Amino acid sequence: MIEYLTSRNFIILIIKIVVIFGGVMNVVGLLSWVERKMMARVQMRPGPTRVGPFGLLQPFADLLKFVFKEDVIPTNANTLLYIAAPIVSLVPAFLSFAVVPFGPELQVTDLSVGLLFIFAVTSLGVYGIALGGWASNSKYPLMGAMRSAAQMISYELSLTLSVVGVLMIANTLSLRELVISQQGTWLSVIPRWNIFLQPVAFVVYVISGTAETNRLPFDLAESEQELVAGWHTEYSSMKFLMFMMAEYANMIAVSSVATVLFLGGWNGPMFGPPLLQMILPTVWFVIKVGAFIFFYVLLRSTIPRFRYDQLMKFGWKVLLPLSLANIVVTSFIVAIS
Amino acid sequence: MIQLLFIFFAALAVGSAINVLIQKHVLYSALSLILMLTAMSVLFILLRADFLAVINVIVYAGAIMVLFTFVIMLLNLPADEDGADRLRWLKFIGIPLGLFLLFLIAVTLWNVEPLRTAQTPMVGSPQAIGKSLFNDYLLPFEATSLLILIALVGAVVFAKKDL
Numbered sequence: 001m002i003e004y005l006t007s008r009n010f011i012i013l014i015i016k017i018v019v020i021f022g023g024v025m026n027v028v029g030l031l032s033w034v035e036r037k038m039m040a041r042v043q044m045r046p047g048p049t050r051v052g053p054f055g056l057l058q059p060f061a062d063l064l065k066f067v068f069k070e071d072v073i074p075t076n077a078n079t080l081l082y083i084a085a086p087i088v089s090l091v092p093a094f095l096s097f098a099v100v101p102f103g104p105e106l107q108v109t110d111l112s113v114g115l116l117f118i119f120a121v122t123s124l125g126v127y128g129i130a131l132g133g134w135a136s137n138s139k140y141p142l143m144g145a146m147r148s149a150a151q152m153i154s155y156e157l158s159l160t161l162s163v164v165g166v167l168m169i170a171n172t173l174s175l176r177e178l179v180i181s182q183q184g185t186w187l188s189v190i191p192r193w194n195i196f197l198q199p200v201a202f203v204v205y206v207i208s209g210t211a212e213t214n215r216l217p218f219d220l221a222e223s224e225q226e227l228v229a230g231w232h233t234e235y236s237s238m239k240f241l242m243f244m245m246a247e248y249a250n251m252i253a254v255s256s257v258a259t260v261l262f263l264g265g266w267n268g269p270m271f272g273p274p275l276l277q278m279i280l281p282t283v284w285f286v287i288k289v290g291a292f293i294f295f296y297v298l299l300r301s302t303i304p305r306f307r308y309d310q311l312m313k314f315g316w317k318v319l320l321p322l323s324l325a326n327i328v329v330t331s332f333i334v335a336i337s
Numbered sequence: 338m339i340q341l342l343f344i345f346f347a348a349l350a351v352g353s354a355i356n357v358l359i360q361k362h363v364l365y366s367a368l369s370l371i372l373m374l375t376a377m378s379v380l381f382i383l384l385r386a387d388f389l390a391v392i393n394v395i396v397y398a399g400a401i402m403v404l405f406t407f408v409i410m411l412l413n414l415p416a417d418e419d420g421a422d423r424l425r426w427l428k429f430i431g432i433p434l435g436l437f438l439l440f441l442i443a444v445t446l447w448n449v450e451p452l453r454t455a456q457t458p459m460v461g462s463p464q465a466i467g468k469s470l471f472n473d474y475l476l477p478f479e480a481t482s483l484l485i486l487i488a489l490v491g492a493v494v495f496a497k498k499d500l
Binding site: 062081111112113116117119120123126127130131133134142145146149150152153156160173253 | 395404411
């Protein structure tokens with residue numbers, strides 16, 4: 001890792017960071033529009049239409065509203081942790097993009113342990129939710145935080161174990177090499193993506209990823225009907241905005257990792273002039289990530305929430321044995337061939 | 338640059354480690370411990386042990402400490418005001434034990450060969466660690482996993498007295 005700090009290509013690195021960070025920041029804003037619009041369409045409502053064409057400027061209006069709102073800190077809250085919690089949840093969410101390969105050249109660093117880095121960083125994100133709920137010093141946030149902490153520990157296990165099969169096939173932890181290992185096709189029709197080799201792992205990963213990002217079938221931490229708004233009930237203004245941004249950034253991060261691991265990353269058909277060929281990999285990557293995000297939004301607008309005991313049983317008694325069995329079977333096959 | 342990073346994160350690790358001890362509130366102690374573990378991970382990275390650094394964060398900061406904070410929040414303990422009284426006699430054992438630890442650290446530092454890590458950059462890679470775990474240290478590795486299994490079974494027995 002330290003080679004990057006002393007390299008001569010420091011300026012290129014800075015440009016890459018600015019491009020990726022700025023891109024993700026803007027997509028996070030756009031996502032809030034996509035989610036509202038899509039959910040509205042599923043439920044036969046028009047969704048945001050007033051601000052700009054198709055309501056596209058709605059995120060800017062929301063941003064202005066968040067910035068100019070009064071920032072309330074509850075009297076009995078633990079001020080230090082109350083302020084720190086949104087930062088603690090936002091920073092890890094954006095850190096994981098440091099290793100995501102958006103294209104052959106568009107990657108900040110390619111760590112030899114890139115995938116583990118993402119898991120390490122996202123595992124720290126739970127502190128933002130837990131501290132936010134606890135520091136608010138109020139019963140609904142505390143209950144939301146408790147649920148979230150237990151849920152994230154349970155599902156992180158199956159999330160991490162589900163990718164082991166892929167790692168055994170690709171024999172690397174670097175995200176870039178994982179993408180390169182999926183180049184080419186079988187019988188010149190089917191792309192060599194890991195989803196065809198590891199379908200069980202893919203399903204387990206997508207379900208656990210939904211739970212890790214606290215998205216709807218698993219959003220027990222937030223569950224509006226019982227807990228008002230869960231762990232961010234007391235938050236307002238910019239701090240609330242930071243929590244929302246962290247959620248969307250986590251969603252993009254989980255989708256990106258799924259794309260890299262199972263859908264061949266930036267791989268796709270290459271054609272056209274050299275300039276187009278430079279952009280195409282990133283376009284494929286964005287399309288694949290977008291498909292995941294569409295899936296998440298559709299999931300949110302169609303499936304009701306789990307009960308808490310169902311959630312725990314499902315995580316420990318279905319997903320975890322499934323991912324363990326997947327590891328055993330895959331290691332047998334890898335050892336034989 | 339690397340030395341500056343080392344000094345900063347070493348100071349952060351030591352400072353937060355001290356903070357773990359002097360904080361009255363349990364949750365602040367736990368959070369300082371998390372800060373210490375992440376700072377230690379950066380030190381691992383500076384020693385080119387990337388894998389260890391990341392695993393350190395995943396296992397300790399990301400899993401074990403989440404459970405710690407979870408329990409602390411669930412019990413919602415008040416700040417510990419008179420806890421020092423119960424441990425008064427420990428001071429007399431603490432001083433000689435601390436001196437002994439300092440002595441051990443001094444002996445270890447005296448015997449370390451300088452710049453050994455910089456010459457072998459691949460020592461911290463997942464492959465190297467995996468090979469040494471399953472070849473040179475197979476018995477300790479398996480014994481440790483057995484120990485963890487025993488602890489797991491023990492925890493289940495404690496939790497469910499009538500199985």
